[in-house]
Amino acid sequence: xxxxxxxxxxxxxxxxxxxxxxxxxxxxxxxxxxxxxxxxxxxxxxxxxxxxxxxxxxxxxxxxxxxxxxxxxxxxxxxxxxxxxxxxxxxxxxxxxxxxxxxxxxxxxxx
Amino acid sequence: xxxxxxxxxxxxxxxxxxxxxxxxxxxxxxxxxxxxxxxxxxxxxxxxxxxxxxxxxxxxxxxxxxxxxxxxxxxxxxxxxxxxxxxxxxxxxxxxxxxxxxxxxxxxxxx
DNA sequence: ATCCTTGTACGACGATCGTCGTAGTTTGAC
DNA sequence: GTCAAACTACGACGATCGTCGTACAAGGAT
Numbered sequence: 001x002x003x004x005x006x007x008x009x010x011x012x013x014x015x016x017x018x019x020x021x022x023x024x025x026x027x028x029x030x031x032x033x034x035x036x037x038x039x040x041x042x043x044x045x046x047x048x049x050x051x052x053x054x055x056x057x058x059x060x061x062x063x064x065x066x067x068x069x070x071x072x073x074x075x076x077x078x079x080x081x082x083x084x085x086x087x088x089x090x091x092x093x094x095x096x097x098x099x100x101x102x103x104x105x106x107x108x109x110x111x
Numbered sequence: 112x113x114x115x116x117x118x119x120x121x122x123x124x125x126x127x128x129x130x131x132x133x134x135x136x137x138x139x140x141x142x143x144x145x146x147x148x149x150x151x152x153x154x155x156x157x158x159x160x161x162x163x164x165x166x167x168x169x170x171x172x173x174x175x176x177x178x179x180x181x182x183x184x185x186x187x188x189x190x191x192x193x194x195x196x197x198x199x200x201x202x203x204x205x206x207x208x209x210x211x212x213x214x215x216x217x218x219x220x221x222x
Numbered sequence: 223a224t225c226c227t228t229g230t231a232c233g234a235c236g237a238t239c240g241t242c243g244t245a246g247t248t249t250g251a252c
Numbered sequence: 253g254t255c256a257a258a259c260t261a262c263g264a265c266g267a268t269c270g271t272c273g274t275a276c277a278a279g280g281a282t
Contacts, residue, residue, distance in 0.1 A: 006248075018217050022210070023137035026130050027240080046258065056241055058260060063239095077249045077258045092213035094205060099133070102203035106129050109202075117230095117278075138270080157228065167271055169230065174269095188228045188279045 006074050008065065013087045016068035021092070024067035030060050031103050034069065034083065038100045042082040044075075117185050119176065124198045127179035132203070135178035141171050142214050145180065145194065149211045153193040 024030055029050055036048045050057050061081060064070045069088070070081045088096050135141055140161055147159045161168050172192060175181045180199070181192045199207045 014220075018210075018213050019137050019139055019142065022133050026134035026137055028130055029240090031130065044258080052240085053242055054259075055243075055261090059240075062260095074248090074259095077256095079259065092209070092216065094209045095213050098203070098205045098209045099129075102129050102206055105203065109125075111125075140270090155228085163270085164272055165229070166231090166273075170270075172229095185229095185278090188226095190229065 008072050008074075010065060010071060011068045013068075013091065016087065016091055018092060020067040021069055021088070021095070024064050024069050025099055027060065027063075029056075030064055031099075033060060033064060033081075034096075035100055035103055037070065037081060037083045038096070042080050044078040044080055046078070119183050119185075121176060121182060122179045124179075124202065127198060127202055129203060131178040132180060132199070132206070135175050135180050136210055138171065138174075140167075141175055142210075144171060144175065144192075145207075146211055146214055148181065148192060148194045149207070153191050155189040155191055157189070 025034065029052060032050065033048055037043065040047075045057060045061055050060075052060070061070070061072065061079075064081075065072050068084060071084050072079050072081045074080075083096065085096065136145065140163060143161065144159055148154065151158075156168060156172055161171075163171070172181070172183065172190075175192075176183050179195060182195050183190055183192045185191075194207065196207065
């Protein structure tokens with residue numbers, strides 16, 4: 001086979017559904033990923049320290065990508081992820097920031 | 112047994128978790144309920160025309176209540192539901208409005 | 223008392239979810 | 253060419269989810 005660069009399927013902006021985005025954001029591990037990306041911009045999967053196995057990590061990144069929350073591209077052996085901020089802000093203004101802020105607020109909450 | 116008024120368990124404000132709220136909002140039927148309540152204020156379960164059976168409807172209302180999104184009280188044979196706007200706005204400022212607006216925007220989107 | 227309306231409890235069902243381990247692939251570095 | 257690092261694919265597992273139907277309970281109206 002010709003050595004095609006590995007590609008990853010991303011939903012078109014018009015295919016992004018609110019239900020899927022909310023579901024993608026309803027998991028603690030994925031919220032952690034989103035918050036991390038919101039702070040740091042693009043970063044590799046392994047740069048985030050998650051308390052799950054590598055296969056589970058891959059799974060969560062895929063859920064986020066397929067819901068349209070993040071974009072992923074290969075760079076060498078690494079896979080870089082970043083938030084699809086433009087698309088999300090255009091579709092659901094304020095949602096991303098509101099959720100990230102809410103997550104921060106909850107983390108700071110006296111339990 | 113003494114005829115106790117039927118009561119319903121609601122999480123305390125401090126027990127409301129973002130993950131649970133987002134999960135509760137990640138279902139189309141429940142989003143429809145929330146949008147309806149956002150528009151109309153308090154209303155009975157049966158006032159909303161959902162495309163599911165009565166038992167499924169009960170289930171969705173319970174999910175919303177247990178996540179802390181709505182409050183439910185009995186009034187005669189009816190059960191009135193309303194958004195816990197104060198609690199949600201205090202915990203996660205802007206979240207509720209953002210999600211409802213996003214849902215409206217999506218509904219208005221050319222598919 | 224008898225109905226009707228409204229909602230519940232329970233159990234069932236297939237589907238999806240979050241998790242993992244193992245075995246593999248791709249790429250860059252040596 | 254070899255090796256290690258980064259990530260994937262696949263299948264498995266128990267748990268949860270969304271849905272339903274049936275049978276039941278509570279309250280108001282007559």
